[in-house]
Amino acid sequence: MGGTNRDTLDSIAEDFEEETGLEANMEFKDTYENVLSDTLSAFDSGEVADMFQVDSLFAQQLLDTGNVRPVAEILPDDFDTDEYLDNVAEFFTVDGELASLPFNNSNAIMYINREAFEEAGLDPDDPPSTLAEVRSASETLVEEEVTQFGITWPNHVWFVETWYGFEGELMTDGENGHSGDPSTFHTPDAIHDLYEWWQGMDEDNLYTNPGIEAWGEATTLFIEQEVGMLLTSTASVAGLIADSEDEGFTVDAAPYPGINETRVGPVIGGASFYVPDGLSDERYEEIGQLLQYLSEPEVQTEWHKGSGYYPITQSSVDSLTEEGWFDENPAYAVTLEQLQNGDASDPATKRALLGPAREVQTVIQDKSVDIIGADDIEAEIESMKSEVETVLEEYYE
Known part of the structure; x- marks a missing residue:
């Protein structure tokens, strides 16, 4: 999340704060591995962050701790998770439930x-x-x-x-x-x-x-x-x-x-946002607002344009297509076309879900x-x- 990606994410956080009055304090680490190791240590100390961004590679290791709450239980009731592109949602859905929020995803x-x-x-x-x-x-x-x-x-x-x-x-x-x-x-x-x-x-x-x-x-x-x-x-x-x-x-x-x-x-790459178990109902409601905000078409459009990570919801893809973005920026179109041309139903296109x-x-x-x-x-x-x-x-x- 360095360089232009960090600048874009900072801008998204600032806009969220202005819109909701909530404060989004972000701490950047040098590697996904250190986010994971710090989070695992934090589970023991009780000092865990309200959200943490984990590489898709480490999904099962995190789930095996039993210390995360599926985001499907945190997102507002009126949020339609069917909005996520099938090729994206397939990997992050575990036991029929969206376990983490797709965000910076790539291939x-x-x-x-x-x-x-x-x-x-x-x-x-x-x-x-x-x-x-x-x-x-x-x-x-x-x-x-x-x-x-x-x-x-x-x-x-x-x-x-x-x-x-x-x-x-x-x-x-x-x-x-x-x-x-x-x-x-x-x-x-x-x-x-x-x-x-x-x-x-x-x-x-x-x-x-x-x-x-x-x-x-x-x-x-x-x-x-x-x-x-x-x-x-x-x-x-x-x-x-x-x-x-x-x-x-x-x-x-x-x-x-x-x-x-x-x-x-x-196979999908990038990361997603996980939320720990054991927080208050009030805090989950606030986190749910941020999770929903990150999935809004306008936010996904800003994130995609500023980073190159593909938009993860159909509405954001439709908006970019109608705008003519992909026609004017064919390099960005390649990234999305390769994803959507893949067979989401084939297990081989799901990244390995391995504890170790x-x-x-x-x-x-x-x-x-x-x-x-x-x-x-x-x-x-x-x-x-x-x-x-x-x-x-x-x-x-």
Whole structure:
């Protein structure tokens, strides 16, 4: 929530205060992980915040504490939760009830340097849509000495999850943890293909690894035009457009490249707002006002325009469409179209709901580094599978 995102959120809070007379005191942390760890500690001390913003990755860990109240029970009675886009609400609905308020939600897409593509003789209006096409474009960018590497992205589990989702493959049994406690980590053929491609890109200097969870470093490589393509969050669109203009090039947004032509859908990213249990009825009424305010079409429009996170309600999408916003700002349209083109009913498009999500995340990220540098890819993939399943077993048993 730094930079332009923080400025936009501050503005929304100020408007809420003026409209309601309530005071919204916000405290910003450096990472989602620290919000989570501070909240878990606060449950023990009793000093918990009235609302806290938690990465969707950590949803089950938070729910397993038994210390949160579903926002469905806090929102005003006349609020229609059916307003939320299906692809958004599906993940945050647990046991048939909206557990947390979707807010800053995103999926992973690809950004391209339009001028770099043109200089290399590539068509920026026909960007790569598969891994094979990404490799071909990368080879051209490097061979024509336009950029040093073709592509980069942060080594984060979310990108691997997204490739699973597009293939329609589940990471674990129990429908990614949504229908039961998972015990098995799946490594289908497509994931073997992914890692073989990834290793080849690395060996041929067509891809550069910015580091584990290195969001800023990956973005810097793109803005400094060391790479012609970047995989990162839809939430980066506003910042990337502004930064690229400062550097004298044009950034375009494109759908996330699939392992092959299969495109079932992306998994959701970003975060949502949770509310602790045990507060007074009066306080829940006040919190409910803020939760409802954050979902208003005008607020969602302001948030989307100022950040790039997609609007989460149908009314805000309709308002932006009627205004002509997406026609005038096609990069923003890509983010929403990719979400809505996904099959919300397919369990593979729901982000994994795992109690030990942080531990699973760490294993996949660390093992991805081992795999792309391995002599025996298959052995390292088996090792990743074994380590993830050990984590699941220890948590659930």
